[in-house]
Amino acid sequence: MDLNAVEGVVRPGCRAELPARQDGDAFLAGGTWVFSEPQPHLRRLIDLAALGWPAIETHVNGISIAATCTLAELEAMAANAAFPAAALIQQCCRALWGSFKIWNMATVGGNLCLALPAAPMAALAVALDGVCTVWRADGTDESVPARNFILGPGKTCLAPGDVLRRVAIGREALEGRFAFRQVSLTEEGRSAALVIGRSVGGGVKLTITAATRRPVQCGFTTPPDTERVVRDIDRTVDAAGGWFDDCHGAPDWRRHMTHRLAGEICRELAAR
Ligand SMILES: Cc1cc2nc3c(=O)[nH]c(=O)nc-3n(C[C@H](O)[C@H](O)[C@H](O)COP(=O)(O)OP(=O)(O)OC[C@H]3O[C@@H](n4cnc5c(N)ncnc54)[C@H](O)[C@@H]3O)c2cc1C
Numbered sequence: 001m002d003l004n005a006v007e008g009v010v011r012p013g014c015r016a017e018l019p020a021r022q023d024g025d026a027f028l029a030g031g032t033w034v035f036s037e038p039q040p041h042l043r044r045l046i047d048l049a050a051l052g053w054p055a056i057e058t059h060v061n062g063i064s065i066a067a068t069c070t071l072a073e074l075e076a077m078a079a080n081a082a083f084p085a086a087a088l089i090q091q092c093c094r095a096l097w098g099s100f101k102i103w104n105m106a107t108v109g110g111n112l113c114l115a116l117p118a119a120p121m122a123a124l125a126v127a128l129d130g131v132c133t134v135w136r137a138d139g140t141d142e143s144v145p146a147r148n149f150i151l152g153p154g155k156t157c158l159a160p161g162d163v164l165r166r167v168a169i170g171r172e173a174l175e176g177r178f179a180f181r182q183v184s185l186t187e188e189g190r191s192a193a194l195v196i197g198r199s200v201g202g203g204v205k206l207t208i209t210a211a212t213r214r215p216v217q218c219g220f221t222t223p224p225d226t227e228r229v230v231r232d233i234d235r236t237v238d239a240a241g242g243w244f245d246d247c248h249g250a251p252d253w254r255r256h257m258t259h260r261l262a263g264e265i266c267r268e269l270a271a272r
Pocket of ligand 1: 116
């Protein structure tokens with residue numbers, strides 16, 4: 001969609017070239033959301049792709065995913081990776097139902113910054129204990145655990161002018177054992193409940209998104225029974241603002257499906 005109110009596009013080549021923030025600014029990543037609906041308040045786009053960040057960097061301690069890494073690039077990396085979490089990365093990429101055009105443009109950072117409850121990159125980053133690097137507008141850097149990055153639907157810890165630079169994932173998380181479940185109201189609809197389980201010691205850590213207003217986590221040091229799973233999830237979700245409600249699923253159905261998916265995950269991880 002044409003953004004008729006936009007008067008200029010800035011393409012910074014490095015951090016020092018990021019312009020001082022003005023009213024009507026928006027960062028542009030893949031643009032799959034920015035260009036998907038009218039933005040009459042926008043006057044200027046700041047194109048993050050011009051910064052030229054490498055999509056994925058591998059270190060001895062893990063990987064660093066640039067905010068501008070596309071879902072297609074991330075999925076392609078995972079398809080050729082040997083670490084156990086590669087399958088989870090692919091499942092999360094594919095949890096965003098979109099055409100190849102969306103997949104090739106949508107970025108990891110844009111997905112986190114848009115902060116839709118159904119953001120699969122948020123689910124992935126939280127489940128893998130990711131750490132976000134934020135370039136604050138005042139020139140400082142801040143490390144924010146991915147579980148604290150999204151505060152609610154459309155709301156993040158970013159202040160105006162802040163940029164999400166990268167998400168770092170540690171080696172230990174990449175070597176973890178995971179189980180993934182996702183459900184939508186319609187066959188190729190947006191996620192209504194997405195649950196990821198990770199084996200931790202003799203227990204399990206559950207990450208719940210899409211059904212909730214923000215990502216939530218429940219930890220169990222021993223394999224939990226169904227009653228405990230239901231009780232702890234309900235308590236944690238209530239404390240995090242409750243079950244999400246929109247056209248992709250009613251709260252009571254999302255709650256029911258989350259309990260069911262979490263139970264399946266706990267049984268799957270216990271049986272492996
Ligand atoms: C058909 C279709 C299906 C979709 N399905 C889903 C879905 O299932 N789940 C879902 O979560 N989304 C979905 N979306 C929404 C959107 O496409 C994705 O969330 C996508 O990942 C956004 O990434 P992007 O790079 O295109 O972001 P953009 O559209 O470029 O930006 C999105 C927002 O984030 C800000 N932003 C982007 N990057 C940064 C950064 N590094 N630092 C600071 N701010 C930044 C932008 O200013 C803007 O406000 C869908 C969209 C379409 C068109």
